[in-house]
Amino acid sequence: MNLKDLKHLNSLLADFTWYGRTFLQTGTGLEWDAIGGRDYFATAWMEFFKGINDGTYHRLAEAITDAPYIPHFRGEVQKELNPLLAELEAMAVEQGLHKIKVRIDVGKFKRYETKLRQLSADGIVFDIIQDDDDIRDTYFIDGDPDQIRSYLMHGIKGVIHRYTSAEQEKIRGLEIRLKELETELQEKNGLLNTRDLMYQDLARTVKEQQEEITAITERNRTLEGILSEYSKEEEEATIAEIEPSAPIKDGKLRMYFLYKLGFLDKTIWNDGIKYKHMATILRKILCGEMITQVSALRYAKLFNSTGSTELKHFESENESTVLDYLKSVCPDMDFPKGRFVNDIRKNTGRSG
Structure with a gap:
């Protein structure tokens, strides 16, 4: 108005x-x-x-x-x-x-x-x-x-x-x-009290769970420490048993050992692979993660155990992977399936 x-x-x-x-x-x-x-x-x-x-x-x-x-x-x-x-x-x-x-x-x-x-x-x-x-x-x-x-x-x-x-x-x-407002207020106060009780229970539960998580985390950290120490001791013991020397870190020295082991012998490579291809492949491989002497020795034994079930199983699972990798490194080179090395290497390996 x-x-x-x-x-x-x-x-x-x-x-x-x-x-x-x-x-x-x-x-x-x-x-x-x-x-x-x-x-x-x-x-x-x-x-x-x-x-x-x-x-x-x-x-x-x-x-x-x-x-x-x-x-x-x-x-x-x-x-x-x-x-x-x-x-x-x-x-x-x-x-x-x-x-x-x-x-x-x-x-x-x-x-x-x-x-x-x-x-x-x-x-x-x-x-x-x-x-x-x-x-x-x-x-x-x-x-x-x-x-x-x-x-x-x-x-x-x-x-x-x-x-x-x-x-x-x-x-x-x-x-x-x-x-009506007083009734609504009473109802809301009742709901608020219920909510507060729920929050208190939830807070108590969260606190208990946090304490439990903290305890479990601490226990896992302790177990991991123990396991790490155990693994380290086991590895050191194995290394000491085989050869107590440190891992080979020098890339040139690693290639020298590969040469001594026969991996750099041109006669065992595919006939079409040139030196530049060998260099590219080996350089890519040597740029990977360092491996211990124990691992190198284990792999050397594995790949020289011709006819072993473990080697055959490994080859059946990884043949395609190796072929795809070589093709990605040297896309201008043809690698027929099963022809990663030449027949001389295969025959030599089998006759040896």
Whole structure:
């Protein structure tokens, strides 16, 4: 809601309360001579009796209690209506039907003629005006002051009740919502407590598992150390048993040993392999990981054990691998399957 809405509501309240205040000023609706009208074409008594008879007063009450106003302007409405209602309740009012005398200025008849004829047609004024000769300054209206006051108070009470009941309904709604929020809060607190307990159990489990992992890791490290020492001692013992010398690290010296062992003898290589190919292959092989003397000796024995099951098994599994490797090193050289060395080497090996 905005200032424009408040101004409109205040205008409605002014029109609505005018009836009650006017009723108070006229001595319960019986004395109208001193009350000025708000409309140029109607006197105060014309506006008043027309308004309470044709539904204008009721429509103003309905407009004031329009739903959009209620949540925002309860204070403004009660400030205007509560004092007026108290005054109407406190005033002494005559009961019974009265013939209320009302007047007009005859000189202003033309100004009031339309409104007078309408009041006459509606049965509010019972003096029927026939022509100009029938013009008079005094008319009579039948009215019960106590009933008029009751009607005015009923309208005011209805407006106040609408605002109060709406406020009470709002309060009840807020109270219900508050209880719902309290219930939700209790449920959430219960869930939070459950979650905290779960986190505590989880933290305890994680800690226990971390301690167990630490213990296992330490135990594995100890076992690895023991195994490493054992392997080292075993290898050293084997090396000492065969030859207590250190691994050969010098590449030229390694090639010399290969030569002494016969691997550099050109006659055992494939006829098509040139020296540059031999050099490339051996250089690639010698650039690999260093091997111990024990391993070199073991391999030498393996590859010289012609006809052994282990050698045949190794050859069957690695023949293609060796062939592919040689082809990748020397892509311009043809290596037929099974022809890694020449027939002289094969025959020599078999005859030896």
